[in-house]
Amino acid sequence: MSQQNVVHPPLSGGKLVVGTIAVSLAVFMNVLDTSIANVSIPSISGDLGVSSDQGTWVITSFAVANAISVPLTGWLTQRFGQVRLFLGSIILFVLASWLCGLAPTLPFLLAARVLQGAVAGPMIPLSQTLLLASYPREKAPIALSMWSMTTLIAPVAGPILGGWISDNISWPWIFYVNIPVGFVAAIATFMIFRDRDSAIRRAPIDTVGLSLLVVWVGALQIMLDKGKDLDWFNSTTIVVLALIAVIAFAFFIVWELTAEHPVVDLSLFALRNFSGGTIALSVGYGLYFGNLVLLPLWLQTVIGYTATDAGLVMAPVGLFAVLLSPITGKFLPRTDPRRIATAAFLVFALCFWMRSRYTTGVDTWSLTLPTLIQGIAMAGFFIPLVSITLSGLPGHRIPAASGLSNFVRIMCGGIGTSIFSTAWEHRSIVHHVQLAEQANSFNPIFANSTQQMKALGFSQEQTYGLFNNMATQQAAQLGVNDMFYISAGIFVALIALIWITRPERSGGGDSAAAASAAH
Numbered sequence: 001m002s003q004q005n006v007v008h009p010p011l012s013g014g015k016l017v018v019g020t021i022a023v024s025l026a027v028f029m030n031v032l033d034t035s036i037a038n039v040s041i042p043s044i045s046g047d048l049g050v051s052s053d054q055g056t057w058v059i060t061s062f063a064v065a066n067a068i069s070v071p072l073t074g075w076l077t078q079r080f081g082q083v084r085l086f087l088g089s090i091i092l093f094v095l096a097s098w099l100c101g102l103a104p105t106l107p108f109l110l111a112a113r114v115l116q117g118a119v120a121g122p123m124i125p126l127s128q129t130l131l132l133a134s135y136p137r138e139k140a141p142i143a144l145s146m147w148s149m150t151t152l153i154a155p156v157a158g159p160i161l162g163g164w165i166s167d168n169i170s171w172p173w174i175f176y177v178n179i180p181v182g183f184v185a186a187i188a189t190f191m192i193f194r195d196r197d198s199a200i201r202r203a204p205i206d207t208v209g210l211s212l213l214v215v216w217v218g219a220l221q222i223m224l225d226k227g228k229d230l231d232w233f234n235s236t237t238i239v240v241l242a243l244i245a246v247i248a249f250a251f252f253i254v255w256e257l258t259a260e261h262p263v264v265d266l267s268l269f270a271l272r273n274f275s276g277g278t279i280a281l282s283v284g285y286g287l288y289f290g291n292l293v294l295l296p297l298w299l300q301t302v303i304g305y306t307a308t309d310a311g312l313v314m315a316p317v318g319l320f321a322v323l324l325s326p327i328t329g330k331f332l333p334r335t336d337p338r339r340i341a342t343a344a345f346l347v348f349a350l351c352f353w354m355r356s357r358y359t360t361g362v363d364t365w366s367l368t369l370p371t372l373i374q375g376i377a378m379a380g381f382f383i384p385l386v387s388i389t390l391s392g393l394p395g396h397r398i399p400a401a402s403g404l405s406n407f408v409r410i411m412c413g414g415i416g417t418s419i420f421s422t423a424w425e426h427r428s429i430v431h432h433v434q435l436a437e438q439a440n441s442f443n444p445i446f447a448n449s450t451q452q453m454k455a456l457g458f459s460q461e462q463t464y465g466l467f468n469n470m471a472t473q474q475a476a477q478l479g480v481n482d483m484f485y486i487s488a489g490i491f492v493a494l495i496a497l498i499w500i501t502r503p504e505r506s507g508g509g510d511s512a513a514a515a516s517a518a519h
Helices: 013-035 038-048 057-080 082-102 106-120 123-134 137-168 178-193 207-226 236-258 266-270 272-303 307-314 317-334 337-355 364-379 382-390 395-436 444-455 460-498 510-518
Strands: none
Touching (some): 013 057, 013 082, 013 106, 013 123, 013 137, 013 178, 038 057, 038 272, 057 207, 057 395, 082 106, 082 123, 106 123, 137 307, 207 236, 207 395, 236 266, 266 272, 266 395, 272 307, 272 337, 272 382, 317 337, 317 364, 337 364, 337 382, 382 395, 395 460
């Protein structure tokens, strides 16, 4: 971040309590919005008259805008000051949330979500900065622990709250709930932190690099979102988008490696620990987030769950995550982080393998058990991998490394959502074709079933229609099973990336940046 002319003393008493609550509320609101819409996609899609896969743009648009804005946090802090920027982010986030709730069409909603994601970018890193500056240095672990708990509870509360609101009120309220929370957070932030701002200076910005970043990220995301609707590379639009993304990305790499003040420090990828840790963390997060969107969508469209029930099935993931995260933080300094991360990836693989065994008659316990176990993996996922990523870096490079790692992780989360929804649809079509091939008179089971249906009074058209409906449901089930199985395999393969790193023991000064990057 920016250099401060004055080192502000830690807060104490009531000011410390109010300041901590203000920062925590802002973080809670921000993180909540990354998951609250997941279980509401069918409701939003139905109300706006679009397909469920188009509805997933509500999630990806936020994620991509957020990813683009994260690398700008340092520059924006220098231009406006960390308190002004944090307060402005909260206010604009509340405004964007209000616009999301008012959205009459999908394009309007997506535009509001882009604004929401963009202004949310600086909020989480700055919340970390403000919170740590409010506590004495010896109590920094307490601040980090409280902050981490907030970021773990919010994703759990999101699906439950989003499902309940969608079922009992209406989907715009999943965004309106941010207004009172943000209002309180903004007032408390102004009261406590207004005299604790950082120094402001005019810092140059890499406008060419930023423009190229927006172009290639935007083109890539639109290509991923529209690909399945336009039959991928059989469409001229998709080909053009792919070319724009590739060319802009190539120019972006060349420019950023030679620019005097690059918006993204790509030279960090020359470091083994940073590359291995960032790629493992980002791909793992993309798998996790893609499945976080896919699971409630499958439960509602195939299994017949309500949005509330789908949210409740996903809720147990937070139990072990909240209980075990402090233990992970306690043992990490005395343990090789690669061992903890490896154990987490193996648990992730186990959970997704268990889900790959599901049928359309799956019971509640079979749905809940992997989600419960997944909380164990979550507790050992972020912190060790960020520790590896930042290991051995000098202090002045940690902010840039945290920003770049955050950018890649958030970008992979958005890409994971698009890929999983597309791949599920593709695999469902393949399985439907295979099942439909069995519907012929040479198949004794099918022929016998047809005769039984006719004996019950069904016409031939009704019999074939019923079979097609059953085939569609089974094909969707087989398709989602494929996604779970592939996810399990990729998590196992990612373990190799963890072990190409050579992490060093990081000092206490790295802990704040590590926690910021982790979330």
